[in-house]
Each structure stands twice: as structure tokens, then as C-alpha cells.
Amino acid sequence: MNEIILENNLLVGNEIDNRWFLGPFSGIKKLSAKAKGKRFEQIAEYIFKSRSLEVKKPISSDHDRIVNGKKFEIKGSTITQGTDDTFSFLQIRPAQDYDYLILETFWFDGKIQFYKISKKDVLKLVSNNTFKKQHGVNKAESGTFSYNGKMSVFEKYFWFDLKVKNG
Numbered sequence: 603m604n605e606i607i608l609e610n611n612l613l614v615g616n617e618i619d620n621r622w623f624l625g626p627f628s629g630i631k632k633l634s635a636k637a638k639g640k641r642f643e644q645i646a647e648y649i650f651k652s653r654s655l656e657v658k659k660p661i662s663s664d665h666d667r668i669v670n671g672k673k674f675e676i677k678g679s680t681i682t683q684g685t686d687d688t689f690s691f692l693q694i695r696p697a698q699d700y701d702y703l704i705l706e707t708f709w710f711d712g713k714i715q716f717y718k719i720s721k722k723d724v725l726k727l728v729s730n731n732t733f734k735k736q737h738g739v740n741k742a743e744s745g746t747f748s749y750n751g752k753m754s755v756f757e758k759y760f761w762f763d764l765k766v767k768n769g
Contacts, residue, residue, distance in 0.1 A: 639677075677703065677706065678708065701720070733747035
């Protein structure tokens with residue numbers, strides 16, 4: 603059998619940006635993508651309830667929670683590695699049954715920001731190419747979109763923010 607020696611950097615996982623260790627979200631950075639998504643939903647639910655919003659479980663897999671009678675699809679993101687203010691949101695599906703897309707951003711210093719985008723505006727953001735096709739670039743029609751960039755694009759959808767302290 604042939605052997606090969608691989609460079610060490612090919613055998614280890616990505617290191618977490620040290621700036622995360624200064625705030626409360628370092629544990630979230632260590633989670634898998636699926637676990638992170640679930641945690642983002644749990645955090646959003648906790649915060650919504652703390653703001654006296656009524657939160658119910660979803661009635662289908664097309665949305666994550668029902669908040670004050672409206673179906674919310676929740677997408678969270680920590681700052682993209684190697685940047686100071688860029689976020690990535692994946693698996694945005696405009697054909698699914700929800701009233702609002704909630705973008706939840708997690709910052710190094712413990713700040714969380716929430717952006718609330720109506721389904722009508724999600725469709726506009728798809729048509730103006732703010733949300734880009736996620737799979738197969740421009741050839742495939744998976745109906746799945748993503749965003750990678752600065753949040754200033756969504757300034758008019760800003761809902762609220764808060765600062766989280768280590769518990």
C-alpha cells in the first residue's frame with residue numbers, strides 16, 4: 603500500500619477566531635451547522651418570550667415558530683471567519699409557508715441583532731438578486747437561496763437588538 607504524508611493543517615479543524623472567547627458565544631461557534639441552526643431557534647424563542655411575545659411550535663416544517671400568530675422562519679449567523687461584519691444565511695426558501703424571515707446576527711461582543719423581513723420582501727430580495735441561488739449557481743432551480751455580506755443591506759428591516767452577558 604502506498605503512503606502519503608499530509609500537512610498538519612489538512613488534518614485539523616478550523617480554529618475559532620480568538621475574538622469569540624471575549625464574549626458569550628464561543629460555545630455556539632463549536633457546534634455543527636445543524637446544531638447551530640437549532641440553537642439559533644432556541645435563543646430566538648427565549649428572547650421573544652422574554653419580550654412578552656406569544657411563541658408556539660410550528661404547524662409544519664416550512665417555518666420554525668409561530669410568534670403572535672405569525673409564522674416565523676428563523677436564520678441565524680455568527681460573523682463570518684476572517685471578517686469583522688460579514689454574515690452568511692443559508693437555506694432561504696421563499697416557496698415555504700412563513701410570514702416573516704427573521705435574520706439573527708451574533709457579534710463578538712455579545713450583541714444579537716434581529717431583522718424581520720416580510721415574505722413579500724423576501725420575494726423582492728430574491729428577484730433583485732440580494733438573495734442568490736444557493737445550489738447549482740444559476741443553472742439549478744432548487745428554490746434555495748443564500749446571502750453572504752454586510753447587514754447594512756437589511757437596514758430597513760432592523761427589528762431590535764440586545765446584549766447578552768455570560769450566565
